[in-house]
Amino acid sequence: MLTSSPFKLPDEKYWIFRLLINIEERHFSLEEAAEAARSSIDFDSALRYLSHECPICNEQVSFNKIITMTHCSCAFCEKCFKAHFTTVIKEKSISHVVCPLCNNPDLKKDGNKEDVMEYFNLLDTQIRHYLDPEVHELFQSKLRDKTLMDMPNFRWCANCSFGLLHEASRLRMDCPSCGKSTCFQCRTPWEKQHEGISCEQFKTWKLQNHPEYQANRLARYLSMHGIECPSCGFQFDLSKGGCLHFICSQCQHEFCGGCKRPFKMDSACGFSRECHAKGLHAHHPRNCFYYLRDWDIKRLQQLLNHNRIPYRGSVREGSQMHAEGLCRVLEYKETIHGLTEEQCGQIAPAEYDGLCIKSLLK
Known part of the structure; x- marks a missing residue:
């Protein structure tokens, strides 16, 4: 037990200090107790000085640590x-x-x-x-x-991490760091085929003619699964069943992948009355479509029927059910002759309208 003040406190402050350090299971140091005694008029106010609860970690800390x-x-x-x-x-x-x-x-x-x-x-x-x-x-x-x-004429080089201000009227922007070029508008690496045509025309040409895209059948893939940023036009690969809240990696624009509206939190969204409670258009994140991928087929059908949404394979009263057979969806299969397009061939239950479970979930 201390018998004299190690912090050169006046007598009336020293007794406050002594009371504080004699508290059992105290959570503060001697230095904090001395500071509390020096800053307070009595023991109660000194204790309050040392007993602020952090709303994040719920720990008791002194006032000077808040x-x-x-x-x-x-x-x-x-x-x-x-x-x-x-x-x-x-x-x-x-x-x-x-x-x-x-x-x-x-x-x-x-x-x-x-x-x-x-x-x-x-x-x-x-x-x-x-x-x-x-x-x-x-x-x-x-x-x-x-x-x-935030400057309208600033762009990052698409080939390196250099940024520059582009004042010229032409689309081609030359980087002084790596010596390569970027399109000022669509922000993609510059190609000679872009010369003299708009970004939209160049994008169409690239999807239809670029050898790399043709080799990987990317044009067809992006037409089915691609999503485009409504702010800068950058195109993404949309994963099946993915979350609809997108953040563009190029311009940081946040938007809904379904309707392309800007993403706004809570009641600022204004899309529906439930946005303030459930987030993005009242289905994110609590009821996000992402989780539907884990539902079984019958549960998905019940959801569609409950909301009176027609779908391929739905069996209505009085309608003729397809007989059970083999799935007719065409797939690329690897053979000794290379990739060939053949029917899936797996069992297709009658209620799935000629599709197997794997194809129905695609």
Whole structure:
């Protein structure tokens, strides 16, 4: 037990300090107890100083270990501040560097860019103080990239990591770093066939004539499974049964893969009355179509019948059911003569309209 003050406290403060450190199972250090005694007028106020609960980790921390965000009233402990912003800065885009409790401010909506930059400038002061130097440097690098990307004439080179401002009226943009070229509008590596034609015409030509696309039958595949960003036109490979919430890897535009509307959280969506509770158009993420891929055939049919949606293979009362046979879907099969197109040949139950289970799920 301490008999004298190791922190040069006045007598009235020292007795507050003594009461604090004699608390059984205390969670604070001697230095924190001395600071609480020095900053408080009595024991109760000193105890309150040391007993702030972090809403994220639920740990009791002292007042000087609580950080209040600059653009909202949310406050949490220094450890959670460092863990959250370190993870977000390292793993996500700069638009996600917001308060972990209220997700404010909304950095993705169109608004006053001066307010956004004011937020980042104030946050930069906190990050500089609490985060590791390399994380702070990464934050500044991403913030610099965001500032550049907001400029209408800025583009990244499609062949290397160099970015440049393109003022010329022509589509071809030459990179001074790698010496290769990029299309300013569709942001794809430049090819000589693009010269003199629009991006849409070039895309059509590439799907129909490019040897690499023909060899891999990519044109047919993309026509069935592709999805295009409504903002920049970049094309993606849409996985079957995948989530409809898309984030374009080129321009960071967030949209619904079904209707191409911009993705907005909660009631900001405005697509239906349930958006505020269920997210993207009231089916993401809680009722996302992604999970339908795990349903069995009968459950899927019941869902369609319940919503009165006709589908191929549905058997209605009074209709003639197809006899059970072999699946007639054409597939590419490898033979000694190379790839040949043949019928699937698996058993097709009568209620599946001539398709096997594997083909029905495609």
